[in-house]
Amino acid sequence: MRQFTLILFLLLGAASFSQKETQLTRILFILDASNSMNAKWGKQTRIEAAKELLAKTVDGLGDVPNLEIGLRVYGHQSPITATYQDCNDTKLEVPFGKNNFSKVKYRIKSIQAKGTTPIARSLEAAAGDFPDQNSRNVIILITDGLEACDNDPCVIAKKLKDKGVKVTPFVIGLGMDLSYLEKFRCIGTYEDAETKESFARVLTNVVSKALLNTTVQINLNDINGVPKETDVTMFLYEAGTTNLKYTFTHTLNNFGNPDTLVMDPSLKYDLIVNTIPKVIKKDISIQRNIHNTIKVDAPQGKIRFRFLNNLKPYQINARIMQSGDPRTLNVQEIGSTEKYLVGTYQIEVLTLPRTYITVNVEQSTNSNINIKAPGFFKYSGIGSITGQIFMENDNGTWDWVTNIEENSRSGIIRLQPGAYRLIYRQIELKSSTYTMQKDFRINSNKTTSIKL
Numbered sequence: 242m243r244q245f246t247l248i249l250f251l252l253l254g255a256a257s258f259s260q261k262e263t264q265l266t267r268i269l270f271i272l273d274a275s276n277s278m279n280a281k282w283g284k285q286t287r288i289e290a291a292k293e294l295l296a297k298t299v300d301g302l303g304d305v306p307n308l309e310i311g312l313r314v315y316g317h318q319s320p321i322t323a324t325y326q327d328c329n330d331t332k333l334e335v336p337f338g339k340n341n342f343s344k345v346k347y348r349i350k351s352i353q354a355k356g357t358t359p360i361a362r363s364l365e366a367a368a369g370d371f372p373d374q375n376s377r378n379v380i381i382l383i384t385d386g387l388e389a390c391d392n393d394p395c396v397i398a399k400k401l402k403d404k405g406v407k408v409t410p411f412v413i414g415l416g417m418d419l420s421y422l423e424k425f426r427c428i429g430t431y432e433d434a435e436t437k438e439s440f441a442r443v444l445t446n447v448v449s450k451a452l453l454n455t456t457v458q459i460n461l462n463d464i465n466g467v468p469k470e471t472d473v474t475m476f477l478y479e480a481g482t483t484n485l486k487y488t489f490t491h492t493l494n495n496f497g498n499p500d501t502l503v504m505d506p507s508l509k510y511d512l513i514v515n516t517i518p519k520v521i522k523k524d525i526s527i528q529r530n531i532h533n534t535i536k537v538d539a540p541q542g543k544i545r546f547r548f549l550n551n552l553k554p555y556q557i558n559a560r561i562m563q564s565g566d567p568r569t570l571n572v573q574e575i576g577s578t579e580k581y582l583v584g585t586y587q588i589e590v591l592t593l594p595r596t597y598i599t600v601n602v603e604q605s606t607n608s609n610i611n612i613k614a615p616g617f618f619k620y621s622g623i624g625s626i627t628g629q630i631f632m633e634n635d636n637g638t639w640d641w642v643t644n645i646e647e648n649s650r651s652g653i654i655r656l657q658p659g660a661y662r663l664i665y666r667q668i669e670l671k672s673s674t675y676t677m678q679k680d681f682r683i684n685s686n687k688t689t690s691i692k693l
Contacts, residue, residue, distance in 0.1 A: 265376040267309045267337055268302075268451055270295060270345070271363055273384035275316035278354040280385070283437055287385050288354040290437050294444055295383065296346045303342040305452060311337040311370055312345045315363045316356035326357035328390035333370050360384060361392030365400070379451040449503040457533045458499040461491060461514065464540040464583055464604040468499050473516055473539075473580075480509035480524050501532070514539055517571050517581050518563060542602040544586070544610065545578040551614035552686040555655075559610075560589040564599070575612055592657050594632050594642045613658050614685040620663065621651035622693030628665025630654070656683045665693065 272295065278288035285293070302308060312335040319327035335345045364382070371378045388394055450456055459475060460468035470491075477487040486508065492500040504510075506527040512535065514520040520539050527533050546559060554576070561571040564585040573579050575590070581602045590596035590612060600608045618630070625648040631639040639662060646652055648668060663679045681689050 265307050265309065266379065266452060266454075267311070267371055267376045268379040268381060268448070269311045269313060269337075269367055269370055270299070270349075271313045271315070271367060271380060271382040271384075272349065272352060273316060273358060273382070274314050274352050274354040275356050275358045275385065275389070276321045276354060277358070278316075278385050285437070286354075288352070290440065291383050292349050292352060294437070294441050296349045298444055298448060299342055299346045299349070302448070303340075308452070309337045309339060309376075310342065310345055311335055312348055313363060313367055313370060314352055315359055316354065317352050318356065320355040321357050326389065328357060328359045328362060328392075330356045331359055331363040331366055333366070336370070337372060358384060358386060358389035359392070360388045360390075361394045361397045362390065364394055365392075365397045377451075377454060381447065381451070446503060450501070453503060453506065454530045455504070455506040455527060455533070457502045457504050457527060457535060459489075459491065459502070459512070459514075459535045459537065460499055461537050461539040468536075469493075469497070470516075470539045470541055471499075473514060475515070476513040477504070478511045478513070480511050486510070512537065516541060517561075517579065520582070540583040540604050541580045542583055542604055543578050543580050543607045544573065544588075544600060544602060545607045546573060546575040546590075546610050546612060548575060548614045549611045550685050555615060557612070557615070558591050560591065562587045562589070578607070593655060594640065594657060596657070615655045615657055616683040616685055617653055617688040618656050618661070618663075618681065618683060619651075619653045619688050619690040620645075620693055621690075622667075623650070625650050625668040626665045626693060627668055628663055630656075631662045631664065632656075633660040633662065653688075658683050658685050663691070 272291065274288065278291065279286050281287075282290055299310065302310065311333065313331065313333045315331035317330070318332065319325075319330045321327075334348050335341060360382070364380070367380050461470035461473070463469050471493045473491050475487075475489045475491055476485055477489075478485050487502075487504060489500075489502060491514075494500055504527060506529040508527075510525045510527070512522045512525055514522075514537055516539050520537055522535070522537055525535055544561070548555065557575045558572050559575060560569050561573055561581070562568065563570055564587055570586070571579065571581075583602050583604055585599065585601050588598040588600060588610065590598065590610075592612070592615065596612065598610055600610060602608050626645060627647060628645040630642045630645070632642050633639055642656070642661070643654065645663070645665060660682050661680070663681070664676065665678070666673070666676050677693070679691050679693070681691055683689055
């Protein structure tokens with residue numbers, strides 16, 4: 242079964258990108274009405290979903306200034322059979338004109354899918370549908386698969402370029418794998434749309450690109466200046482304000498390049514990249530009518546915490562701080578892995594006693610921190626006690642670790658492996674001479690029990 246594709250061809254005339262914002266834009270919608278568009282897609286067929294969303298899109302364009310639209314359809318005139326397909330079945334149904342939006346919308350609704358898929362011939366014919374090359378000329382082709390006739394869309398695209406028509410396509414495919422999309426690589430870039438809802442979003446997105454003619458990519462550069470960092474939330478505020486304008490999850494497309502975004506070029510922006518720690522870039526300007534690139538240094542590596550010898554899961558957290566800054570940057574659980582910007586970090590592992598570590602995070606590497614699995618100290622007595630636990634240092638001195646719960650008779654405390662001393666007194670005995678002590682050792686995954 243062939244798959245669903247949306248291809249946006251920006252056919253730009255000889256006029257330069259520096260033209261005024263008031264320049265006329267013409268968008269030609271080409272709708273695939275081949276028989277395969279009758280296949281089910283969720284609760285609808287492909288043709289039903291495409292017609293519904295395209296009509297809704299056209300309905301929303303009526304108030305856009307300096308815009309004209311047209312409609313070409315293929316595969317809707319001659320039914321395909323086991324022995325015949327009409328590769329010339331392509332027709333300009335609604336020519337360009339002012340205020341023809343309703344006419345285009347109603348013609349879309351009456352289309353029936355029945356024929357074949359002559360993409361190349363429709364593309365070649367569409368180049369002649371535009372009255373002139375003085376406007377920004379845009380073709381949006383909606384099709385459910387590959388070329389079904391003898392011509393190659395890549396060859397046609399080259400012919401158009403040779404004639405002085407600049408072709409800049411955007412390919413949006415539903416469920417297409419990389420091998421399928423390679424067939425469109427000679428035409429341009431693409432986005433995936435797996436559902437009707439995602440198709441609605443990408444259709445809106447590519448129309449916005451066509452109307453604004455201003456696009457942006459945000460490069461999250463690694464330590465070598467290569468834009469390979471990704472999968473992080475980005476906030477774009479109107480510069481100098483708290484007015485959040487855009488929220489994106491940074492994405493690399495299937496060719497490994499930063500995704501193309503549509504943003505309003507009339508504003509300046511403050512960008513926050515929510516890495517750990519976050520990266521801020523302020524007062525960003527976007528130029529109209531070109532593809533803008535915003536470069537951000539965001540090299541990252543990973544901190545990975547592991548237990549060396551745990552026999553069961555333990556929930557222990559670690560507090561991460563940037564070197565020289567005592568504020569908590571992140572709290573990470575032992576057994577997990579998190580990304581951090583390249584640099585030096587101070588770590589306080591919330592064990593008893595605390596474990597302190599300095600770690601250097603390097604580009605695209607795991608900084609492994611190994612923590613010994615804890616053991617347990619269990620105490621019980623005939624009366625309530627007050628007391629404290631100390632750990633023996635290598636030089637024979639003792640450091641405080643924790644207090645015994647006040648007025649407790651028994652309890653269990655999780656401790657790191659090592660030599661300990663419990664110093665305590667029965668609550669009811671009101672003299673320091675009744676101070677007692679118990680030495681004990683903690684081993685990983687084991688419980689040491691003491692009766693007081």
